[in-house]
Amino acid sequence: MANQEIFPWKKNPLVLTDVLVQGRRVDICIDEQGFIEAIGEGAGRAGTRAGIPCIEGKGAIAIPGLVNTHTHAAMTLLRGYADDMHLSEWLETRIWPLEAHLTGEDLYWGTRLACLEMIRTGTVAFNDMYFYMQDAARAVQEMGMKAVLSYGFIDLGDPDRREREIRATEELVAAVRRMQDPRIRVAVGPHAVYTVSREGLSWLAEFSRKEQLGIHIHLSETEKEVIDCQVQNGRRPPAWLESCGLLTPRTVVAHGCWLDREECALLGRKSVHISHNPQSNMKLAVNRAMPYPDLIAHGVNVTLGTDGCASNNSLDLFGTMKTAALLQKFFWNQETLLPAADVVAMATENGARALGTGSGRLEPGAPADLLLLSPDHICNIPLHRLESNLVYSCSGSAVDTVLCQGKVLMHERRVPYEKEILAGATKAAADLVRRSA
């Protein structure tokens, strides 16, 4: 694949010269394994004299790479296919009929398109749940990103279906482990309390404990989910998950709009991570914002996600950062809530902690997962306070260069394979709609 070779930097070590980190112009030295070795004024001089390849930062702003903790990446193929509809009608007449025709090849192209969009908007790692995940893994590997991949387990209480879902989960775990790619990890993905039986949830809890796998699940997204769970299981969703053994320090729950105060405390006690998806929640009119004040009061690690492209319809985490800050201020009626620096932390270090991809900070010993932003982009003019600009002014288009574990994924806004991906995904989406017609 010829256009993979568009950059001169094939491997590490690598030096970034003259970049702006927390207001200081420094060099960043990256070691052979793609970790940050040193950050400091002139830190790269010895290396560049010794012939280590170098990217000239020319005063670019360096920040940690962003981490998206809730996606269904291949849903990029459904971007804009159906919007502005009642939830049940939208799912039943538009989304599910199309999804029924998805193939592994579609997953491959949709995930590559998602990776391209995430790279172009500064995301280096993501937490993905969907189907045909072996094909998603292949796409992620080619694109050079980090991901935690889970098979979306749905048994609807049917024992035969449960057996098939268990097999699919085991197969994905084996397949990802065979890849032996430290960037790509596997988790279990119980879809939600309303789509997975008690037996299914308990099996996933035990399997994930035994295999030390992450857990990725939707939780308390809508009021209906909470009420139905109470009626069917006699407990609200968090208590129900706890009784099944699914609330662990390896668990990332998505949404959490309808958590009450006591449930926030429970998540805190269990060291569960939460993914806030404000754009999806608003678009689908879930009618309550994730209770951020209660979550931080109980020490929960709050991260950011976009959700899939059918319910957002963008994977640009810069947009999500802004909406998170706006929604929390607006819904909880406090203009001081969730200040910009905390939003940036949610999208970087908190996300990295949830997915186990590193510290999410620019510091020696951390993986070189980082972005260079152009200081001439209009969203950074003037530059009174970087965090404010990142959250309130910039979109992902301000990102110039992306490194993931030291590997250059984008430079000067060029990404390998770009034309091939746009053409392949366009064709896959058109074919999918044709097949489902």
Place this chain on the structure above:
Amino acid sequence: MANQEIFPWKKNPLVLTDVLVQGRRVDICIDEQGFIEAIGEGAGRAGTRAGIPCIEGKGAIAIPGLVNTHTHAAMTLLRGYADDMHLSEWLETRIWPLEAHLTGEDLYWGTRLACLEMIRTGTVAFNDMYFYMQDAARAVQEMGMKAVLSYGFIDLGDPDRREREIRATEELVAAVRRMQDPRIRVAVGPHAVYTVSREGLSWLAEFSRKEQLGIHIHLSETEKEVIDCQVQNGRRPPAWLESCGLLTPRTVVAHGCWLDREECALLGRKSVHISHNPQSNMKLAVNRAMPYPDLIAHGVNVTLGTDGCASNNSLDLFGTMKTAALLQKFFWNQETLLPAADVVAMATENGARALGTGSGRLEPGAPADLLLLSPDHICNIPLHRLESNLVYSCSGSAVDTVLCQGKVLMHERRVPYEKEILAGATKAAADLVRRSA
């Protein structure tokens, strides 16, 4: 100014070939005065054969230019200067002290920076209220945009101050008229019911009636404004404005978050236009969303605005389109409310109607206020439904080319004066902070 001459197209007529309008590949012919003459397959052939200059669209998506109906453009200089603070503390300790040091030269640079940002994100016309507006007018004229400019009239009940504000208003009207630039018009700008006395409001109403000027005012932005007006004047803000003669078909009111149903009916009866500013309203935690369902039920023309950069902090109307759709669905708990096509209409034809800049549609006879979007931008891959992509997926970075009344303001994302503006505005912002320290 040498870099004004970066484009080969100096004047009209002009032909755009091979652009996508509502799914058809057509040419757009622009006449000598910058109006659309014809749209159709092969419509440009005769013109290009006759030597009329031509922009090759190469399949680019053409849509009407966006209209921003509420700005304080030069506040770009304050972008990110202070955020996440209590409203009164923010105004009293940060924004007002800085504004007290603004000069006409600052207004010029801040407005140029704003115009550059708006052009880069697809806006062709805006409704601006601030100070030193003669300097703003100079900036707008150089940038080639359309604008309605108003002096922000604030008398705080002080007769001496009122006299000065009346003089400033009259001077701006005279100055803009002297420019004789059909792109630049002038309006009166009573700041709000809580900053302008009954005498001031009535003078402005009478002056605008006599001179047939537009009116631009903040209205019912916060609950406090409504309660205070009721206490001081015995009426809520819309009734108070009506009694002063300020509710007219020439009036654009900004925000309207706290309008009740009867007030929406009043605005409808008076043919008042409203500017929805969802990002500003959320950031400042006004605690209620503009009642869009009631406004459209009463036939009010609803448009979109960004507000100033201190309270947003971006002028990208694509972001505002998305937030408007999300906020209305979320706050009023209806996922079908404000569908994408209606949002696009708010940002184009409704805005154009409010400012009197044309039909805001791509049709013969309309001003050539239009954008070309790259069909290869990832936000348009796949392209199931253009309106969905415009509202939910795209940021302003998808805009490739901008024409305003036939004049090319951006092409291939290059804008005249760009480097000069970024440098000048950076310096103006730094000097302003220094002066106020």
